[in-house]
Amino acid sequence: MQKLPPTPLILSIIEGANLHLLADFSIKPFIIFQNGDKHFRTGVGIAKGDMKHLWNQEIEIFLEPSQPLIASLYTTDEDGEYEVGRITFLYNDLVEYGEKAKDMWVAFGSENKKSSGNIAGILKTGLISNLGESPQLHIYVKISNYILKNELNVRVSDYRIIIRGEDAFTLYQVTVNKIDGTNWNLELRYSDISALRSEIIRVYPELKKFPFPKKTYFEWLACVWPKLGRFDIRVIEKRKSSIEDLLNYLLEISDKFDTGKLNRLLKLN
Numbered sequence: 003m004q005k006l007p008p009t010p011l012i013l014s015i016i017e018g019a020n021l022h023l024l025a026d027f028s029i030k031p032f033i034i035f036q037n038g039d040k041h042f043r044t045g046v047g048i049a050k051g052d053m054k055h056l057w058n059q060e061i062e063i064f065l066e067p068s069q070p071l072i073a074s075l076y077t078t079d080e081d082g083e084y085e086v087g088r089i090t091f092l093y094n095d096l097v098e099y100g101e102k103a104k105d106m107w108v109a110f111g112s113e114n115k116k117s118s119g120n121i122a123g124i125l126k127t128g129l130i131s132n133l134g135e136s137p138q139l140h141i142y143v144k145i146s147n148y149i150l151k152n153e154l155n156v157r158v159s160d161y162r163i164i165i166r167g168e169d170a171f172t173l174y175q176v177t178v179n180k181i182d183g184t185n186w187n188l189e190l191r192y193s194d195i196s197a198l199r200s201e202i203i204r205v206y207p208e209l210k211k212f213p214f215p216k217k218t219y220f221e222w223l224a225c226v227w228p229k230l231g232r233f234d235i236r237v238i239e240k241r242k243s244s245i246e247d248l249l250n251y252l253l254e255i256s257d258k259f260d261t262g263k264l265n266r267l268l269k270l271n
Contacts, residue, residue, distance in 0.1 A: 005029035009093075009270065010146035011100050015057040017140045018047055021060045021075065023170070024086040024110060026136050029077045031055055033139075038069040042258040062146055064104040067093055073139070075110055087137055101262030110137040145265060154253055156268070158246040161238055162189075170237055174245055178268050188269060195245050198252075198263055206258045212251055215244050 015033065022029050035042040042063065047055030065071060075087040087110035099106070160175040173189040195219070203209045215237070252264055262271075 008066055009100075009265075011063045011065050011096060012060060012144050012146045013063060014060045014142040015044055015139070016142060017050075017057060018055040018075075018138065018141070019107075020137045021047070021052055021055055021110075022053070024075065025077050025084075029055075030079070031088070032076050032078070033057075034074045034076060034164055035063065036072045036074070037060070037063060038066040039057065040064075050215045062182060065093060065096060065220075071096060075137075075139075087141065088244075096143060097145070101265070103142075103144040103260070106142075107138045107140050110139065111219075145261055147261055153266075155179050155248040156246060156253070158242050158249075161242055163233060170233070170235070172241075174242055176245070176249070176268075181265045183246065188267075190243065190245070190267065192241050194267060195248060198267060199248065201263065202252070202259045205260070206255070208258075209255075212248065213244065213250055215240050 007233050018031060021031050031047045033044045037195070044057055044059050044061070047057050050056050060134060060157065063071065069145075071091040073089040073091070074085050076083050076085050078084075090111055113217070118124055155175045155178075157179065158174050159177060161172050162175070163172050164170065171191055171193075173191060176188040176190050177185050178188065179185045196214075199209065199214060228270075249268075
């Protein structure tokens with residue numbers, strides 16, 4: 003089975019609330035994020051009043067699909083550093099939240115109680131509804147477009163026509179290449195690309211100006227008279243080059259729209 007590439011995720015640590023409840027002393031909190039063998043350490047949160055700590059720190063993580071992201075909350079004093087709480091984020095949950103650019107509060111579990119916080123502890127976005135009761139972390143998660151814009155390109159090399167009874171369609175053979183030399187192969191239909199294009203146009207109308215072939219007028223007759231529709235070799239070749247051009251263009255402008263469906267189409271997560 004082909005190994006999926008890491009998913010680039012931007013995680014903004016905004017603030018914490020009620021973190022003092024996790025320790026019996028004045029807390030000086032910082033967080034260590036772990037995903038597989040990768041570790042990321044934040045600075046110490048700045049106290050604001052009795053119940054809040056501010057970070058406003060952003061990190062970019064390349065998530066390994068087979069590994070959760072663990073956020074361990076530590077405090078420090080003259081005797082050393084102590085873990086006082088933990089949140090475990092499952093990979094699929096983070097990708098889902100990242101695709102939606104999710105702003106949320108999550109609850110810490112206490113190490114002393116031998117329990118972990120998790121996604122089930124999410125509170126209503128933007129509200130500290132358990133103020134005074136639950137140690138919480140305010141984060142913002144979104145999928146990064148760094149890899150899309152800087153490390154990927156797409157090539158459409160060939161196609162094959164599939165006929166299944168009355169159903170017939172063309173599969174275009176797509177190779178996604180990374181600058182590190184890795185690549186993977188996909189088979190996509192024209193309708194997949196056309197649907198994605200239509201959806202992006204709703205939020206980025208400028209995409210209409212990028213040339214892309216429309217459905218043929220005799221689409222429904224293609225199975226009977228191929229030269230009248232989408233099985234005409236000229237139509238297939240035009241679609242083949244247009245799909246390649248469009249996908250590479252979408253990678254270039256990936257900061258203009260939500261890339262969730264493009265990521266799934268290209269098997270980036």
